[in-house]
Amino acid sequence: MAMTVRPRRGVLYMPGSNPRAMEKGKTLPADGLILDLEDAVAPDAKAAARGQIGAAIQGGGYGQRELIVRTNGLNTPWGYEDLVFAANSGADAVLLPKVESADAVRQAEQILVASGAPAGLKIWCMMETPLAMLNVKEIAGATPRLGGLVMGTSDLAKDLHAAHTRDRLPMITSLGLCLLAARAYGLAILDGVYLDLNDDEGFAASCRQGVELGFDGKTLIHPKTLAAANAAFGPSAEEVAQSRRFIEAFQAASAEGKGVVVVDGKLVENLHVENARRLVALAEAIEAMSSGAASA
Incomplete structure (x- = not known):
């Protein structure tokens, strides 16, 4: 859910x-x-x-x-x-x-x-x-x-x-x-x-x-x-960067009709992309919170 x-x-x-x-x-x-x-x-x-x-x-x-x-x-x-x-x-x-x-x-x-x-x-x-x-x-x-x-x-x-x-x-x-x-x-x-x-x-x-x-x-x-x-x-900078690579590579593979892709030597499927999107969204929310605190 x-x-x-x-x-x-x-x-x-x-x-x-x-x-x-x-x-x-x-x-x-x-x-x-x-x-x-x-x-x-x-x-x-x-x-x-x-x-x-x-x-x-x-x-x-x-x-x-x-x-x-x-x-x-x-x-x-x-x-x-x-x-x-x-x-x-x-x-x-x-x-x-x-x-x-x-x-x-x-x-x-x-x-x-x-x-x-x-x-x-x-x-x-x-x-x-x-x-x-x-x-x-x-x-x-x-x-x-x-x-x-x-x-x-x-x-x-x-x-x-x-x-x-x-x-x-x-x-x-x-x-x-x-x-x-x-x-x-x-x-x-x-x-x-x-x-x-x-x-x-x-x-x-x-x-x-x-x-x-x-x-x-x-x-x-x-x-x-x-x-x-x-x-x-919180997700590390390395985790966020890798997550973005997973998302981009999977989107490119999907456009070619492929359901999996290899990124950084790892087999990436949709379930990995879902988690990658969650980590990126979390990182962006943390950044927005930090920016809001800094400007308060």
Whole structure:
């Protein structure tokens, strides 16, 4: 299933109760910001955080960065009001925590729609429990409004009684199930956070693995990791150049009635050209975002 190409290389969590952090987000090289009302906000600061997030979004200055509001769950004292607020906050998407069923997605959607949410407001789902992994197919197909999945690997590891190993073998099944569902339903999917901010080598390895598995990008907890994530999940200049050669050569071959062509010693078929077009479109979107940020 086709999906819109949008850069989501590094998406940074930001506490909704910290106006200074959200202001700084306007200058950071993040493709997206998750403005958090859940884990990063103390219970007595939830209501104030809604107002601070609303003021930040309405104040503008974020350029083409994707703005996502993470709400509290509907089983908490704050979840309903969070959704009512998010419906008209001006955000691009609402991120629901600990989603475990398609019904939970549809219930949240009903509240958003009843609160006047625009048609373009997307719903994203945190995938962070064993039950979510087992129900991911139904969750991914819950509504056309669904835009993406976000792996919550910290909570998932806790519930699995699994270790945070370098190769993440204890979570590979869960990661794979969510990737399959995302691609089957044309959704974006972001990898989970890396918790050790002093382990640059481990973070780089985690990004490489995420790219190899097929994630669109990585969720982050500190701005200093943005550059590495952007580099890992963005196509290199060499990849873009080769993709353009694949496209041009295949178009020329197709004009001659040929279905395959050899480029740089590689057999190129239509499936390779589709991926090449995706990489070129991603590179162009990244360039447009960078140009917009530079001129802001």
